[in-house]
Amino acid sequence: MSWILTILRSSIGKKYIMAVSGACLSFFLLSHLIGNSVSFLGKEAYNSYASHLHSIGFLTYILEPFLLFVFLVHILTGITLFIENLSARPNRYAVPGNERNWSASTMPYTGIIILTFLLVHLLNFHFITRTVSTAELVRTTLSNPFLASFYLFSLSGLTLHASHGFWSLFQSLGINHPKYNKFLQQGGLATAVIIGTIFILIPLLIVTTDSFLQ
């Protein structure tokens, strides 16, 4: 068991935990994105996808508790690393050229935006008593301009967080070579922008059209 404590105490170990938990969350995000993309095929297809999802008991009893655990690990380790970094660098970036890029330095703040989004999102779609279909629920909820704006803002934060997260994940897992680093960085950014844009299209189409999910 002592090796677990050693990993938890070391900075590299924590970065590894962030990478592995981040990879698990990325898989969830990707599968959630694919599921929600069915909404572009219309209301019937989206409702049929959602009812298939509900019929899989494995998701509720195994995958949801696992997802919650991974989220908690990612958040708590992230907070610990943030505090350690703050105390390790009292004179931040005293050496010119040592500044981190914008998406890297905003990671804790975009993380808070995602956490707030998740709480609101689960209250909107998960912790509710269902009286209408999933398509109707999503359409009605996101027709509220205030909530739609909040989704657009939060999903932009998610895009920024993921753009650095993907790159950081490669670094922490040792997938790193001067020859390919630019490609990995730009690939991470492109993947995050694609994911963010597809999610953003849903509230955007709801508030700007009368026909989406109708």
Ligand code: HEM
């Ligand atoms: C516009 C974008 C999104 C839409 C329309 C959407 C829609 C939904 C819906 C309808 C559910 C309930 C699933 C069901 O039980 O039928 C759900 C659950 C959930 N969503 Fe989203 N989602 C979006 C974005 C996101 C994002 C970006 C995240 C993560 C950062 C996320 C995380 C979750 C989680 C953790 C659940 C609970 C999982 C579960 O019910 O098993 N969603 N979402």
